Amino acid sequence: MSPCLVVLTDFFAVSNRALSYAAGLAVPLKAHLLLLHARHDQLLAPDEFGSYHTWAGEEKTRQALKKLAAAQAVPTEVEFSDDSIAETVREIIGERELLAVVLGQPGFEDAPRGLVARTAMGLLRRAACPLLVVPAMGWDKFPPRRLLLAVDGDPFNVGPHHRAIYRLLHALKGTLEVVHITDDEHERPTASALLASVTQNDLVEDATDAPLHLHERYHTRVASGVLTEAAQLEADMLVVVARHHSFMGNLFHRSVTAQLIQESPIPVLVLPAED
Template sequence: MKSMLILTDFSDAAFRAAEYATHLAPLLGAERLILYHAYRTMVVGSDVPVPAPQVENLLYIENMEKLAALQDQLRMMTDTDTKYELLAEDAFLPDQLNKLCRENEVELVVMGVAGKTGLQQFFMGSNTAQVLKTSEFPVLVVPLEAVVGKEITSIVFSTDLENISKASLEKLHHYLDLFKPEVHVINVESATEDRYSEESRKQITRLHELLEKYNPAFHYVTGTHIADSVIAFSKEHHASLIVTVPKKHSFLSSIFHKSISKELAYNSNVPLLSIPALPD
């Protein structure tokens, strides 16, 4: 892995994500970790962000100093000689994210979620939802309760049994090959007389074939709330990581993706790896 992008707003949640990423980096073979902070400058009396050279320069210096302090803290936590790069800029993160990842050969974006106060939770949840919706690159969402340094021994892959592209599956295979975990595939459906269509059955067969070498266990669960069911299942099976491949243009998938992130923020200590729906 060439680069890992760690997003931070200098909150406790963001620091936990940076800790988690720093310990995970050697396993992923990451050559450098980019600590990134996006900020916005405002001119008094204006409703929109506009350039304010003096204010922007002061903010840039202040944020770079905070990034340097974060880097120093992270360096003390591991024995590895990790290469860090610090980047702060006046930017709207969702608009800048994919361009930033392409220019820096980023293969994984890492960010925190949740916060101590309701206001922090609102903003962190909003930022997470925007990044998950926008990113064309895998995103690892690390909840505040995540245990840093814990090995990834069990993965829960949540699927709606819709077609997953070969490119997205290759990303999934990449992480399964690295972690070599116990793999659980879970599908949650509401209770109906005929739960699975012919197309769904074809996808089940396809998934069995594509994941065969990882010896996965398949679980078909009945539930009215997908996120709650996935969280409960993950806790029951002591999962180290939940993996999803949300669909970019599916309304139902967007609801699922948003709710699973919210559940992770408030109720789970299990990180979420979101692999984007990539074209073949």
């Protein structure tokens, strides 16, 4: 079976903006799509749309998703779940080769601020899988060929999750550059240490033939510094390594990963690091 991209669909399935982005990636990645609908999750089935939780409403959603799947240019499955997103994703990981879970902005107005970021961080905490967060706007540059990896200066290990970015770069003939933001709270690491943490994770095919380009900048706020550099470099996708402490609930508002997911105008690929 081909590898799969899981797309989280909101309660109004036809308004899911992340689907077209995922379908576009599935072609060069030789992957298929799985549209996941969890009926009792705040992002996918918000409580304020209680009328849609009726049998008739859920059947309407089921038929809409099947129609949506049939309209895709790549093989597409549909899965409905009574469990949480994380529990369902863990089951999928055990059954399929999962490249990434794709999230988009919710398809309903007045969504609570940070809802997608909280959903993403919760998934990282409970399922530890690569996530691709697609903003409502800002992904008109397709396919993404200029990837920018944000590193914090400490060694990291993304384990088998390196395949997500490796396959993207290989399939799209893309490039990877590295950015590190120095602020007032952390000591500045050496350039060699920064680049070594990247090459040791096999994120690129051969760094000796094409040396990684490192961008080091100072900014009082790390997330803002990363996004400023991404804009200046005209990056198509931002790649972030999420450490375990960054997606713990009590540290949510201090997490640079959460801030980037919430604020980035370009897609963000989040790779969970192994402790």
